[in-house]
Amino acid sequence: MQNLFKKIYQFISNKNRLKIEILKWIAIALFGFCFSLGINFLSPILAQSSPSSLIQQGVQLLQQGRAEAALEVWQQAEVIYRKNNDRIGEIRSQVNQAQALTSLGFYRRSCDTVLQAFNNDLQCERLTESDLKNVLPRFNTSNTNLNFQGLQSLGNGLRVLGKLALSQRVLEASFPLVTSQNIEGRLLLNLGNTILSQAQGIANFKLRGKAERKAIIQGLSYYEKAVNISDEELIKIQATINHLSLLLELNRQRQNNSGDNWLQPHVQFQIDTLPQIIDILNKINPSPNSIQATIKFAEILMNFEQINAKSTVAQLQTNFAELTLPNTINEQFLNQAIQQAKIIHNSRLEAYAIGTQGKFYQNIGKLENALNLTNQALAIAQKISASDIAYQLQEQLGDIFLQQENSSEALLAYKSAFNTLQVLRRNLVALNRDIQFDFRANIEPLYRKLVALLLQPELGSTQPKLSYIKAAQKVIESLQLAELDNFFQNACVNAEDINIDEIDKNAAVIYPILLDNQLSVILKLPGTDNFRYASVSDKNFAAQFQETLFNLRVNITTIRGINKVKLP
Template sequence: MKWASQIFRLKIRSSLRWYASSVILFGLTLFLVTTVLPGISYPVESLHVSGDKVEDRGQRAEGHIAQTDKILHLGDNTRRLKRQSPNAKIANSPTPLEQGIAAFEAGRFADAAQLWQQAAQEYEAKSDRLNQALSLSYLSLAYQNLGQVQDAEQAISQSLDLLQHQDNWESGGLAILGQALNTQGRLQLTKGQAEAALDTWKQASDAYRRAGDETGKLGSQINQAQALQTLGLYRRAQTRLEQANQHLQAQPDSLLKVQGLQSLGIALQELGDPKTSQTLLTQSLAIAQKLNPTPDTSAILLSLGNVARDLQEDDKALDYYQKAAKNATDSLIQIKAQLNQLSLLINTEQEDAAIALLPQIQVSLATLSPSRAAVYAHVNLADSLMRMSSDVETCHGTSGCQLMGLTDNLTPETGSAKALTTNGAKALTTNGAIAQILAKAIQQARQIQDAKAESYALGELGKLYEQKQQLAEAQKLTQQALSLVQVINAGDIAYLWEWQLGRILEKQGNIKDAVAAYTVAVETLRSLRSDLIALPNLQFYFRERVEPVYRQLVGLLLKSDPSQKNLQKAREVIESLQLAELDNFFRNTCIQAQSQQIDQVDPTAAVIYPIILPDRLAVILSLPGQPLHHYQTQLPEAEVNNAFVQLRKFLNPVLSNKQRLRYSQDIYDWLIRPIEAELADNEIKTLVFILDGALRNLPMAALYDGEQYLIEKYSVAVSPGLQLLEPRALDRERLQALIGGLSEERGGFSALPGVELELKKISDQVPSEMLFNQEFTTTTLKQEISDVPFPIVHLATHGQFSSEVEDTFILTWEGPVNVNDLDQLLQVREREDNQPIELLVLSACQTATGDQRAALGLAGVAVRSGARSTLATLWSVRDESTAQLMAEFYQYLTQAENSKAESLRQAQLSILKNPKYEHPYYWAPFVLVGNWL
């Protein structure tokens, strides 16, 4: 089932009080209120301490509304500003500053900007620098939400300039400084300046510390963790959040602790740790329910529903959403919970329950005043209805669908709630009703002058027309949506409309312009690398809303008889997709491509790019010094993937050899048979595969031509992308190894009795330092790597590769070492003397059972370890055959004429020739990833 598109944003509710010696002290309430459509999260900042966290970002998978920040409450739990300057009486009517906060809370950012500009001017006239600075900081926040980056920069610069001139800081002034620095950090991160943002948030934390403001300090710690994550410093990000958690746990139960745990739980969800997030949110809820009076827990329940959904606990998620909607005292929380519930019901094919929920959603929507949140709620609902629509009418001839004219001249009555209820709940699923909902969203966005919200509504309406094959109208609406976000430089949603425009143009037969549109979308995605990693439920979003953009562009480039220019471009796009997948896997953008393609330095290697497309399996072949070659097999994607799954299944020796050979030969016919002559003519010795999708879980060495396995004719290597590798041959003169492993049962993992023999045989072949069982710890391993420049590190231990970064690890005596920590463990020497590990061997690992993308974890380990080459196993053989194969491998590796790939080939052949181990199960799982020289 198609995913529900939703976009979310964070709203804040603040309560501000002055901290002065004889008057009300300046405090702040930070309320997290996500909007109804999810998007990419941004850091905590606020109307004073740390508030609006999210820049509304492209429609996230599963229609799941994420909450990315928490409401930390200091002072009274009011929902409007009570502001008093020193020695002044509390005003009876709201000031422009207060009115701006109310407008911002309501999602009317243009109104808020206007009011805060007025406030800043009034305070300037009164020489009230603190309040002028505060107004300018808020103004920058409003401009950021409107996409007016230059104006935002100017406002925050003026605010900080005023604050830096304060001679005698009182607590209120320091808190304002912290808020302004948080706002500046947010702006820096949105511009891709993560290091600058990190430094700014450290300054903010110091300002809050001096002000005695624990709330602001916590918000700054969360922000710093996100900046560290963006920089690829995963361990430091995790440490920062753990410190914040330890501080919170030491506090007595209070409303502040409830809100702090919620904030931290949501941050951990954003950073890809839903299990810990769930624990903290559950604790937050439990404390809230013990307090007297009990605070509103609906936002916590909504967050728990979102996390349960990320963990695929759908029944739990539905229960949390129902409770959140039932208990909500805030209409926005209520509609978010209802819309998330609707989306999940649709995804789980509970159509009757979904239809029964629609009247409640109608009532909730009717209570929302025009705001960005209201616009997104309507768009969210429209998207869900489009997925459950059973109406096959076209838009022509129905008043609800004549939107081309309506979008040019919308009135408040257009798409009114009355129109939505005309034919009851199920009538909402008709095209006309959906169009009316989107018309109202467009009207509201224009009313509040919100270009981003209007773009979402127009783009979604274009999607409706696209689905109903009214392509001219779809194109016009999509171009209108795109023009709006281009003005405000919102690439995060621009790529969605660029992609949509490409699809529409392709359906119209305009291939040239479609390629251009897709190309722009891919370029926009490249520019968003650091932003995309911040998405909750990132992997699903990536598969549904990022990966297809690359694949569809490749499919267009390879249509019919592609030119060399198109083939080169297709290869470049596939390489970019490989890099994007690793970003997605790690949730950071620390991976950098090399300028040189390694295939240019080996005249005997051919590089093969299989590409899985919806209607065919396409292959690009790169031969040294030759034009790129393209061939394809016309088969549905499902049939192709089934063959891959079946071959992996029948590589088990207890299953049918006949079936194994059948699937193995089919795949050989698709990938190798068409180029056998070219490989022979060019005297190719090594085949390097840039594997796609489920192919990564298969050992290419086991492909069968009817008489021989592929390994009997060629050395074989795989790569996550040639641009990620540095070409260098192994220096045999300094060949020595650090070898380590576990033979005993440890931490719930079974014993590996063959490891001792394996390590002994390796030490007989290569000068080695051994760490065995109790000596095989992270501390000793790190110390040995730091002390001696071992070019080879061989680890015979349990490990697992998974498509989930948290489930990808290797096992030491102390316990698992996550893939995100491998750089800290293995790259000590690279940082100190620029001598990375030449070869990392992991001889007892396996891909996670049932995970079709598990070998992505193997690529992740290869990249994260910093080693130029990684030799690992797709499954753990746990047999003396492994010890024999490894001994043979090192024997061949010591011979200068053999590359790493050829050494592995010879070792595999020696096992293959042993009748006891001739089945591929014993020799095929060993895969060389990376530099094969």
């Protein structure tokens, strides 16, 4: 780099004024090019910076959504702190690196980084209850705030990896380190988030016992206390919105919403607090966390119509309708989130916000607007390689095309989403736990939508194309593998495609899949391309199937109970 500028200087000294002007523009373009390439070109300069200034630079980069650049800056700071024998600074830089790794989606590596920063030679994925006896005492540097920050990062990391009981234990161990109400508010917010994750992680959640109800009440109470004691606007926003999300999660997952009067004080908290939060959201300075909260709030508002009218939570619908027009404020918040994401140059949040706005227009029937916005968001997501956002936008495109009765374009969109998700599948367990916990709601339907379109009969026939039957077979196999990954929380990275004929030439394989009001079955017989397909459908088929399945489970439970009875 120095030789390059030396040659430019020599060249300037021998040329006329016009060429000097040209070279000035070349120099500007060169610096712009270096900046666009990221921080790697600037590493020698960073090495000469003070580590504290590097910490601040990393914070600014992360605010802009440039997590990779922030990570490298903090790595540079760590090296300098280590050379200076500054152990506190070294740990701080490593804890900051964990934040950047989380933003990049490297959740295991992020969690492990926090452990190793405090001299724990362990991996979060294998951490057990007994390990905490040795792990927790190591968060004992002379800097109390750093110890607290480390425990929060570890607790949040364990939550993301699905170790919810350990997450709660680690976060609760932070209480003795609380030095202010704002710090306590942050701790209570994180504890509430762990309990929210527990609620999201239970399929068909039912409050069957006092223990479950007590846990939910505790989570709601954590959020409420965080709002009441903290002066930080962002904590108030996040705690209120997550509190609302937990209430709606309970409403969504419980099939029978009667007998939920115990939620009344928590619903009243929302009624009293929400107007204040809306006012804060309109005024707060933009940051990645505040923009995420704004988008999340808009998403929650889009789901308000799904609240069971007989539930206690339904009071929120009435109150919010009186407070403002839901569609108007939703559009306002999404426009605000898009503009703020642009202001802080965060392309990931921009794609997320524009995509959510596309979903909003889809919900209210403005399909052309929805299509344009979703395509716009997808282009941004693909440009920054945000595959976890891209597959959802591709699926959203498929949904919009279906609403427009354009099956061919819908099929192409679902195929693209499926292919993107296949790339992500091996990292499914490393994805944010919000995605994993909502596997049945957010990921599984994509497979079923694609299979449903592939198995549409050809024109003038009762059977799909053979090539489509084969493609549907592959999708069903991928769904089964993804279900195993999600169940065991461990991606089957060593899974290999093996033709069944190589194992048993006379074997037949049955591929059943439940679609909307339809049971479809693919039969793979011995030989090449030897498939059979059949389906059973009825407008009430799905409900009847679920009722039969429920009765079967009841009978199995009853039989097990009888078998446990000891006869005299």
